[in-house]
Amino acid sequence: MTGTDTTTAPATAGAAVTAPAPTGADPAVTAAALALGDDALVLAQRLGEWAGSAPVLEEEVALANIALDLLGQARILLSLAGDEDELAFLREERAFRNLQLVEQPNGDFAHTIARQLYFSTYQRLLYAALAAGDGPLAGLAAKAVKEVAYHQDHAEQWTLRLGDGTEESRRRMQTACDALWRYTGEPFQPLGGLDVDPTTLETAWLDSVTAVLTRAGLTVPAGPRTGAWRAGAGRQGLHTESFGRMLAEMQHLHRSHPGATW
Amino acid sequence: MVTTAPTPLEEELARIAGAVPDPELPVLTLAELGVLRGVHVLAPGRVEVALTPTYTGCPAVETMSTDIEHALHAHGVPEVTVVTVLAPAWSTDDISEEGRRKLTEFGIAPPRPQGPVGGPVALTLAIRCPHCGSTETELLSRFSSTACKALRRCTACREPFDHFKEL
Numbered sequence: 001m002t003g004t005d006t007t008t009a010p011a012t013a014g015a016a017v018t019a020p021a022p023t024g025a026d027p028a029v030t031a032a033a034l035a036l037g038d039d040a041l042v043l044a045q046r047l048g049e050w051a052g053s054a055p056v057l058e059e060e061v062a063l064a065n066i067a068l069d070l071l072g073q074a075r076i077l078l079s080l081a082g083d084e085d086e087l088a089f090l091r092e093e094r095a096f097r098n099l100q101l102v103e104q105p106n107g108d109f110a111h112t113i114a115r116q117l118y119f120s121t122y123q124r125l126l127y128a129a130l131a132a133g134d135g136p137l138a139g140l141a142a143k144a145v146k147e148v149a150y151h152q153d154h155a156e157q158w159t160l161r162l163g164d165g166t167e168e169s170r171r172r173m174q175t176a177c178d179a180l181w182r183y184t185g186e187p188f189q190p191l192g193g194l195d196v197d198p199t200t201l202e203t204a205w206l207d208s209v210t211a212v213l214t215r216a217g218l219t220v221p222a223g224p225r226t227g228a229w230r231a232g233a234g235r236q237g238l239h240t241e242s243f244g245r246m247l248a249e250m251q252h253l254h255r256s257h258p259g260a261t262w
Numbered sequence: 263m264v265t266t267a268p269t270p271l272e273e274e275l276a277r278i279a280g281a282v283p284d285p286e287l288p289v290l291t292l293a294e295l296g297v298l299r300g301v302h303v304l305a306p307g308r309v310e311v312a313l314t315p316t317y318t319g320c321p322a323v324e325t326m327s328t329d330i331e332h333a334l335h336a337h338g339v340p341e342v343t344v345v346t347v348l349a350p351a352w353s354t355d356d357i358s359e360e361g362r363r364k365l366t367e368f369g370i371a372p373p374r375p376q377g378p379v380g381g382p383v384a385l386t387l388a389i390r391c392p393h394c395g396s397t398e399t400e401l402l403s404r405f406s407s408t409a410c411k412a413l414r415r416c417t418a419c420r421e422p423f424d425h426f427k428e429l
Contacts (some may be wrong), residue, residue, distance in 0.1 A: 058413065062405035069409055072319025076348070139349035144318055146351065146429050147409070154404050 029136050030081045031097070032193030035235055036126075036137070037077030038098035041088055042243075043119060044070035045250050046106055055109055062154060063112070069147040076140050089254035093237075093244050100234040101183035103243040107176065110162055110169070114176035116155035121208050122187045124148045125201040135195040156212050163216025174218050181221035184209075186232025269303065275334060276301040279311055282333050285325040286408055289368045292326060296356025299347050308341040309334060314352045316429070317409045354429050366392045371399075371414065371425040389425050391416035399423075 047067035054060030078084040101119055106112045127148055130141035162173040188202040213220050224230050231240075253260070268276065279301055280293030292298050292313075299312035311330050315323045327344035334342045354373035357365075362372035369392050388397035396418035404427075406413040411424040 058403035058405075061407070062403055065405035065409040068319040068321070069317055070319070072315070072317060076318060139351075140318070143315075143348050143351035146353075147317055150404060150427070157404075 025080065026136075026193070028193035030193070032191055033077045033080035033137065034082075034087070035097040035191060037074045037081060037087075038096050039102050039119075039123070040070040040077060041074035042096070042098040042246070043102040043115075044068070044074060045246060046102065046104075046115075047112075049106055050112070059109075066116070066151050066154065069144070069151070073140065073144050073147075077137075080136070085254070089251045093239055093247055095237060096234070096239065096243075096247075097237065098234050099183070099186050100232045100238075100240050101180065101186065103234065103239060103246060104180060104183065105242045105246075107179075108172055110172040110176040111179065113155055113158045113162065114173065114180050116151065117159050117177075117209065117212065118180060118184050119187075120148055120152040120155050121205055122184075122201070124152050125204055125208075126187075126196065126198065129196040129201065130194065133195040137194070159212050159218070160216045163213070163218040170217065173216070177213065177218060178221045178223065181223050181225055182231040183225075185225040185230040186234060189232070189235065191235065268301070272301050272303055275303070275309060275337070275339065278333050278337050279330045282326070282329045285322045285329065287365070287368070287370070289364045290357075290361050292330070294358045294361030294364065296358065296361070297326070297352060307339060309339050309343070311342065311344045312347050313344055314347050316352050318348075319409065352429070354426060357426075365426060369393065369423060370411065371423060373426045373428045376428055389414060391419060391421065392423055393421045394419040 044067040047063045047070070050060060050063045052060075054063055074088075075084050078087045081087060099119075101115060104111070104115055106115075124145060127141040127145035130137050131145050132138075159173065162169040164170070184205075188198050188205070191198050210220050276298065277293075280291055280298050282292050284290045284292060284295050287295075295316070297314050297316060299314050302310045302312075304310055311334070313323065313326060313330070323346060330344055331342045353376065355376050357373065365372040371389050371392050374387050374389070389399050390397050391399050394416060396416055398417045399414045400417060401412060402415050402422065403413040405411075406424050410426060410429065412427050413422060414425050415422045
């Protein structure tokens with residue numbers, strides 16, 4: 001395996017990876033903004049894939065609204081790290097710093113809800129902690145945490161409804177929670193540039209998710225989310241199989257027609 | 263930016279910018295929505311307007327900026343820049359009383375007041391149907407036609423309606 005060449009090769013479109021960060025920016029803060037911005041961007045794209053195929057119209061609108069909130073966060077965060085369009089559309093897969101959790105395919109509706117539950121619970125804890133500080137991301141976090149509260153509520157209500165619904169809905173929700181569990185250790189790995197250490201949020205996350213799953217009549221997954229068998233190196237630029245295809249769809253228009261406007 | 267009391271000219275320009283209608287909810291002006299954060303005359307003929315988004319991803323911000331620029335150009339200001347500010351974060355408490363009244367008239371249940379953070383805990387009021395005034399309403403979906411609204415239904419008159427969510 002040739003390791004890091006997609007991020008360092010100078011001659012290809014990958015060169016645009018290093019869109020200059022705003023001058024005077026702290027590189028550690030820029031890196032953190034990129035990681036959190038990529039989480040929001042990638043999940044927004046995934047949720048947007050439901051447009052036209054969600055189970056009911058209300059849900060299609062809800063998922064699109066959540067995606068829009070995330071896209072707004074992504075635009076602000078990526079702008080702290082450089083040019084938002086260059087970062088979104090011209091980076092190669094290995095230059096993305098999002099968690100592997102957010103790039104997981106939508107699967108059935110239960111998988112999307114499990115992903116939402118795991119991610120929104122983490123994001124709300126992180127933004128609440130950032131908002132309480134006075135770091136460079138505090139302003140955005142204070143604004144976004146109020147939006148994310150609705151995302152988390154939406155995911156929790158659906159988890160309860162599916163887990164406590166029919167035999168089929170319970171089975172699917174349990175399968176989804178189990179399948180994504182191995183990606184839930186990564187959000188709590190240390191991330192520099194923030195005035196919050198994500199490792200300190202893990203207990204609150206586990207408590208919150210355990211409470212929802214228990215109320216929904218679901219079993220808290222027992223698989224590995226920490227240690228050698230856990231999944232998740234997205235913050236280091238290593239991504240799962242389906243991510244490349246998602247990026248291709250997200251980026252192809254911009255790459256095929258550089259400079260195109262609406 | 264040094265914050266000083268607005269000059270009479272700045273107050274006048276703020277009135278003009280504030281009178282621009284919201285592109286999504288044209289019954290409301292930007293002033294009533296509470297998104298206008300300040301108008302500063304930087305130099306003769308050069309004005310900066312500070313605008314805050316309702317939601318981070320609100321797509322109306324760009325239209326608002328263009329509309330403000332047009333309004334101030336029409337008033338004879340040649341150079342207008344609109345900057346977006348995030349902090350302090352916008353809250354539905356920033357919608358004026360007049361704005362709330364207009365929302366109801368328009369068929370949208372206004373957001374309930376939240377009060378200051380750390381203040382006394384507010385009573386959770388029922389959401390009233392903007393059509394018949396009944397408090398017997400139920401949630402259909404947490405997200406409606408825009409991110410800032412939820413979809414509800416009145417169990418008295420059976421009409422569905424939008425509710426401006428508290429934020």
